[in-house]
Amino acid sequence: MGDPARKVPTFEELLAEIDRLPEYLSGEILEPGEIRTMSRPKAPHRRAVGQCYRALGDADKASGGTGWWIELEPAVRFGDRLFNPDLAGWRVERCPEPPDEYPITLLPDWCCEVLSPSTARDDRKIKLPHYARSGVGWVWLIDPEIHLVEVFRTEREHLILVTAAGEDETPRLPPFDLEINLAPFWILPKPAEPSSP
Structure with missing residues (x-):
């Protein structure tokens, strides 16, 4: 007689597990029934997020x-x-007061993912298409490694690349009507030490 089928944890059970994670870890449910945990991001990621938020x-x-x-x-x-x-x-x-529930169930109008070596594949392969299928109108991907911001618009559950900008450009990136200076987003490599004679 075979083993009974493995019971897939409910969303609520997984959320309770995520809430019990130590402070240095965060968790997401990228696929139904499974938690992906990750450690807190490194400096290039943190800088890009912070500068984008300020911008x-x-x-x-x-x-x-x-x-x-x-x-x-x-x-x-x-x-x-x-x-x-x-x-x-x-x-x-659409949302007169800031969303104040946990987790938030009101669909965002815009999402931004900052890519890290450990998360970039899932951000592109799982989250990006799921945002489009769910109806998030705009998605930005910021890549601190190559100093690039990609702006996608959702049309009929598919993402269309609208524009990309990087380095020290100051573009107007939809859906925001703001000029955004991208130069502070990036941690630049330190100049090489001169070699001794």
């Missing part, structure tokens, strides 16, 4: 701006999955 201050109502609620690493439920985008935004016209 969007004029759009973030909580920071004195207008039009958006911008959140750092919110836990957002997408059906039986839980994603923690590095940044997410909700338009004030």
